[in-house]
Amino acid sequence: MSTRAPERTVADDDSSATVLRRRSLWYRIRKNWDAYVFLSVPLLLFAIFTLFALGFSFFLTFHQWSIIEPERPFVGLQNYRDMLDDTSFARAIVNTFYFTGVSVPLGMLFGLIVALLLNLPLRARGLLRTLYFLPFVTPFVVCAIIWKWLLNGDFGLINYYLLQLRVISDPLRFLSDRNLAMPSVIMMSVWASISFSMVIYLAALQSIPEELYEAARVDGASRWSQLLYITVPMLRPTTLFLLVIGIIGSFQVFTQIFVMTSGGPVERTTTVVYYIYLSAFKFYEFGYASTLAFGLFAMLLVFTVIQLQIYRKGDA
Amino acid sequence: MTTDAAPNPVVEAPRSDVMTRRRGRGRRTGSSAWAYLILVPGCLLFLAPLAWLVSASFQPIGEIFSYPPKWIPENPTLDGYKKFLGIGDFAVEGASGAWRWFLNSAIVAIAVTTLQLFFNSLAAYVFAKRDFPGRNAIFVLFLATMMIPGQVTLIPNYLVLKHMPLFGGNDILGQGGSGWLDSYYGLILPSAVSAFGIFLLRQYMLSIPDELLDAARIDGASEFKIYARIVMPLCGPALAANGIFIFMASWEDFFWPLIIVSSPELYTAPLGLALYVVANRTQWDILMAGSVLATIPMVLVFIFFQRRFVQGISLSGMKG
Numbered sequence: 001m002s003t004r005a006p007e008r009t010v011a012d013d014d015s016s017a018t019v020l021r022r023r024s025l026w027y028r029i030r031k032n033w034d035a036y037v038f039l040s041v042p043l044l045l046f047a048i049f050t051l052f053a054l055g056f057s058f059f060l061t062f063h064q065w066s067i068i069e070p071e072r073p074f075v076g077l078q079n080y081r082d083m084l085d086d087t088s089f090a091r092a093i094v095n096t097f098y099f100t101g102v103s104v105p106l107g108m109l110f111g112l113i114v115a116l117l118l119n120l121p122l123r124a125r126g127l128l129r130t131l132y133f134l135p136f137v138t139p140f141v142v143c144a145i146i147w148k149w150l151l152n153g154d155f156g157l158i159n160y161y162l163l164q165l166r167v168i169s170d171p172l173r174f175l176s177d178r179n180l181a182m183p184s185v186i187m188m189s190v191w192a193s194i195s196f197s198m199v200i201y202l203a204a205l206q207s208i209p210e211e212l213y214e215a216a217r218v219d220g221a222s223r224w225s226q227l228l229y230i231t232v233p234m235l236r237p238t239t240l241f242l243l244v245i246g247i248i249g250s251f252q253v254f255t256q257i258f259v260m261t262s263g264g265p266v267e268r269t270t271t272v273v274y275y276i277y278l279s280a281f282k283f284y285e286f287g288y289a290s291t292l293a294f295g296l297f298a299m300l301l302v303f304t305v306i307q308l309q310i311y312r313k314g315d316a
Numbered sequence: 317m318t319t320d321a322a323p324n325p326v327v328e329a330p331r332s333d334v335m336t337r338r339r340g341r342g343r344r345t346g347s348s349a350w351a352y353l354i355l356v357p358g359c360l361l362f363l364a365p366l367a368w369l370v371s372a373s374f375q376p377i378g379e380i381f382s383y384p385p386k387w388i389p390e391n392p393t394l395d396g397y398k399k400f401l402g403i404g405d406f407a408v409e410g411a412s413g414a415w416r417w418f419l420n421s422a423i424v425a426i427a428v429t430t431l432q433l434f435f436n437s438l439a440a441y442v443f444a445k446r447d448f449p450g451r452n453a454i455f456v457l458f459l460a461t462m463m464i465p466g467q468v469t470l471i472p473n474y475l476v477l478k479h480m481p482l483f484g485g486n487d488i489l490g491q492g493g494s495g496w497l498d499s500y501y502g503l504i505l506p507s508a509v510s511a512f513g514i515f516l517l518r519q520y521m522l523s524i525p526d527e528l529l530d531a532a533r534i535d536g537a538s539e540f541k542i543y544a545r546i547v548m549p550l551c552g553p554a555l556a557a558n559g560i561f562i563f564m565a566s567w568e569d570f571f572w573p574l575i576i577v578s579s580p581e582l583y584t585a586p587l588g589l590a591l592y593v594v595a596n597r598t599q600w601d602i603l604m605a606g607s608v609l610a611t612i613p614m615v616l617v618f619i620f621f622q623r624r625f626v627q628g629i630s631l632s633g634m635k636g
Contacts, residue, residue: 025449038438053476057472122351141568141586248465296465300465
């Protein structure tokens with residue numbers, strides 16, 4: 001079966017261009033009927049769970065919609081006004097920025113250091129790479145559970161060793177102290193993200209042409225200046241890539257919050273997605289929660305556009 | 317939107333084996349030996365949480381709480397595992413059906429992976445290799461939704477599932493029951509197709525020469541045969557990379573099951589563990605054992621598919 005557009009051999013008495021085009025369009029649709037069949041199920045699922053969902057979500061933002069109440073009145077822009085006045089939501093945004101701003105750069109930095117070291121010609125390098133990769137293949141919920149135990153205020157291992165080293169004199173309540181809860185969650189998240197940035201950096205390091213280093217050595221560049229003037233600039237696209245997807249991922253942080261702190265103490269670790277979860281599935285305010293989700297969407301849009309730009313350019 | 321651009325080098329690079337590849341830089345272990353001074357202690361510290369998890373899962377509950385902590389179990393025991401799986405006399409309230417969580421996770425992860433690879437590749441083939449009216453418009457529509465965070469469609473999808481007609485006690489108008497909430501359908505179908513996967517496979521399929529497909533057409537092969545016998549075998553690496561990622565993401569997915577599942581016999585492994593830790597603050601031996609069990613499938617996938625695995629994560633990029 002040919003997939004090319006058919007030759008326009010139709011010679012009608014009314015041979016105006018529009019009729020011809022319409023007829024040939026219909027002809028091409030019939031000719032390619034099997035392409036539409038192939039596309040039908042994916043398109044149907046996509047139409048329900050993405051397109052319809054998107055429109056319905058937007059519809060919900062203009063309604064006071066609770067799953068437990070039969071009345072679902074239209075409220076206009078009230079949900080949006082509530083969102084702007086909601087101090088808990090503002091707090092959640094601040095917490096999310098705090099989380100993202102600290103955890104993303106730290107995870108990338110440690111990942112880069114490990115990747116640089118593991119790119120050196122060493123014995124047992126393959127083994128070390130595999131070991132450094134292990135946290136990535138641990139389910140995220142399990143990572144959060146382990147750290148909840150390690151950070152436990154009464155018998156956690158971290159408290160034990162800090163006491164042994166006489167860094168502290170009393171056990172710290174990592175997850176229930178209002179100033180320590182977020183740093184604790186960040187510590188766990190950095191630990192869990194190092195493996196990923198390490199692998200991505202390692203792949204990028206291996207694609208830097210060896211000739212660049214040889215030329216630099218001939219010119220008498222030290223190892224330090226090779227790192228500074230060859231490696232770091234060559235890794236720029238990778239760094240940008242990791243930064244953008246790191247930010248997008250962190251903005252949606254949820255699992256470790258749910259397992260480790262449940263948003264507490266006093267909302268100190270309530271992030272945007274956790275707050276959306278609470279609004280929708282604890283307070284059943286589906287309309288308001290949808291509005292919050294669009295708020296998150298608006299914040300993420302900036303970074304997503306950058307990401308699409310990276311994919312499109314292909315050189316960044 | 318130009319999508320025919322060469323795939324991102326960040327994405328392309330890991331085709332080679334990142335984990336074990338050796339460079340022709342000569343084996344100058346001597347001059348770089350100092351790196352071990354950082355790498356080895358760093359590695360021990362880095363892996364200590366996982367080591368503790370494995371060790372604690374073999375300790376009796378009293379030993380887990382002991383001060384100083386014991387890194388090697390003094391009285392190794394399988395009690396945590398037995399209690400978790402409800403074997404023998406150890407059936408514990410709330411944890412006894414835990415083996416079901418793993419079965420559920422396996423069913424969901426395998427079904428999602430199979431369906432998604434099939435539907436993604438079907439759509440990708442049509443977008444890459446067929447020319448029909450509306451193709452570009454539909455493709456751009458798919459692409460444009462890639463930037464929508466899951467939280468936006470979360471609530472409407474919950475409502476759609478709840479009001480699915482004729483399921484879960486619903487009438488033909490979708491009223492009265494719970495629909496596809498709390499069912500395998502609800503866990504699987506919303507993830508049965510992915511715009512990102514379609515995009516990925518389409519980019520890969522663009523490199524397959526058209527002449528190959530035309531030759532098959534001349535020989536009278538049907539379109540489905542061309543898709544199944546020619547295009548799919550040529551997409552092996554891309555399918556494997558995509559499939560591994562889908563499996564892992566589905567296995568450890570937490571948010572979606574948390575929202576739509578309410579009965580314990582439908583818990584997936586991550587959901588069961590997380591709800592257990594929130595509900596039972598003392599049964600750490602059971603929890604440690606369960607955590608180890610939930611990790612094993614992912615480690616196995618990693619060991620068996622190590623090369624493809626690294627491709628998969630660098631292609632897909634996201635986790636957590």
